[in-house]
Amino acid sequence: MRAVTNGDLDDLARGAAILGTGGGGDPYIGRLLAASAVREHGPVPLVALDELPDEAVVLPVAMLGAPTVMVEKLPSAEQIGLAARSLAGYLGKELTHIACAEAGGVNSLVPAVAAAQLGLPLVDADGMGRAFPELQMVLPTLYGIRATPMAYADEKGNRGILDTVDNHWAERLVRSAAIDMGCSAAISTFAMSGAQARESMVPGTLSLCAELGKLVRETRSVRAVAERLRGRTLFTGKVIDVARRTVTGFARGEARLSGLDTDSGSELVLRFQNEHLVAARDGSTLASVPDLICVLHTETSEAVTTETLRFGQRVTVIAAPADPRWHTEAGIELAGPRYFGYDIDPVGVSA
């Protein structure tokens, strides 16, 4: 993939929503935003991570907030560009590349919107190889790269800059601002050099999203998706209950699935904070963060995001291994089950 064109957006969004592990936003909204930007500004050149010059100025952009809100209050193209331009102005640096902070139906597409607006190329990579709910949960944090100075902006024109003593403080302050802004804000954060990006980001994520999306479109096979991600199927069932609340700026809750086919008679519980964190079958944990837990429609293999989960859906849950750096001690501390309040060791897919 050498550019993001209008023809790529469907597959890109579809695949990104799978890697979003329930979060990262609705692919329909991501597609709408990117299609409009590409129509106006033309295709967005894509640059491989290993082609980045050391001295490149790379700026990841994303939407931050509760995806439950984002389906009603759509991000505006202006606020995405505003967040990027505000930070560029504050840094006093000429940006050379836009990047993707996390995979997800919205968050893999929003960087294309910013890149199109600013006339900059996009890096074929992301900051985690999946989606996670909190700002500091990106691999660059493990490499000591600072989230701030960062910028955030709403659709009304309000914007801010943060410069904090660590990445956890950045999360805390921007989360409150996003809540005030209506539980959704555009952010630009983790500005870094090309050398830093090559070291800390996950290469090829956008290409992988497009490939996964194409696979889904052509095969409609959950098994094919699981195999491409070197994962496995955890459970096939029907959604029988969703308890979901938008609190502390996140979509938090749990879903219960009643088993069908070979899983008949069993129950799977999914616990989520924007993203799926833990999957437990009849009380025993089958998979947990940092590994990927993805819920797909059994018939179509399209991803079901946590904000669109609802009673009666027939879904298949798969799990897939995260980037190995998430399985280091520091990675587990940053985004393992204990950080989210589950007193368990991480349950890996190959465990």
Add this chain to the structure above:
Amino acid sequence: MRAVTNGDLDDLARGAAILGTGGGGDPYIGRLLAASAVREHGPVPLVALDELPDEAVVLPVAMLGAPTVMVEKLPSAEQIGLAARSLAGYLGKELTHIACAEAGGVNSLVPAVAAAQLGLPLVDADGMGRAFPELQMVLPTLYGIRATPMAYADEKGNRGILDTVDNHWAERLVRSAAIDMGCSAAISTFAMSGAQARESMVPGTLSLCAELGKLVRETRSVRAVAERLRGRTLFTGKVIDVARRTVTGFARGEARLSGLDTDSGSELVLRFQNEHLVAARDGSTLASVPDLICVLHTETSEAVTTETLRFGQRVTVIAAPADPRWHTEAGIELAGPRYFGYDIDPVGVSA
């Protein structure tokens, strides 16, 4: 008064706490901060409002938050300077003068700390002639002067810049940030030209604070204070109950006073949000915002701030007229009783 010297600080803080109408911070803390700054950097030159050149770059600085917290978590001198310097950097302008946003035991002294640190003169004025709890409640708002770009900083080194579509949005966003920072933050806001300051600020506030403080020290007479402010005594009594909670970033609550002397048999209720908003005697309102309601120790005439009000204190409550611009329609809308949720017309002191 041509400079703020160490010898002026006691009177200045004492008088400022009276104009603070219960808020604006504890004068003891204000004195400590300013004394240390003046000792280190020398006296702070004071400039009259009408001496300001049109093209001066005037920056008001203050502490924002709940005064209940500030008595335990003292502001640091560094955070005050940091807020001012952060904004100057963002504006890309050379500051020429520091100013005072509101009168108060801390907030009349904090600008002297910033001025001393930055080596700048201080303007003998303030933004309201009293204290009010919310950011947008300054006379410059009535003149269309924007609160943002503004900066805020905590004592840990976290800082931010806000640029909002109106002054109410600035209040909303900085309040949440201040809550995250521990219910107290240093801010620099309402940067303005000398011409704007001359038009929109209240002249001579710091001199008035020093004069009031001297009056208290020399006379210990509540009546003398009331006369100097062209106000009158509302009630003399004993505090019999204080219901105070630190919520939504403010010290909110009410105090009940049982009458003594000529007020024996009556009860006065004071309702406050950092500052005293309404005083009602036996159910009928005696005074309300925007006019000043000041609680003084009956014996010493020293101000009692809302966070230090407690059972058993013998106090005298006085009321005094606010700057006449607060009594315009726009002034009442900005800081009248209805804004604070009291369904009454303002009750003025001379009413």
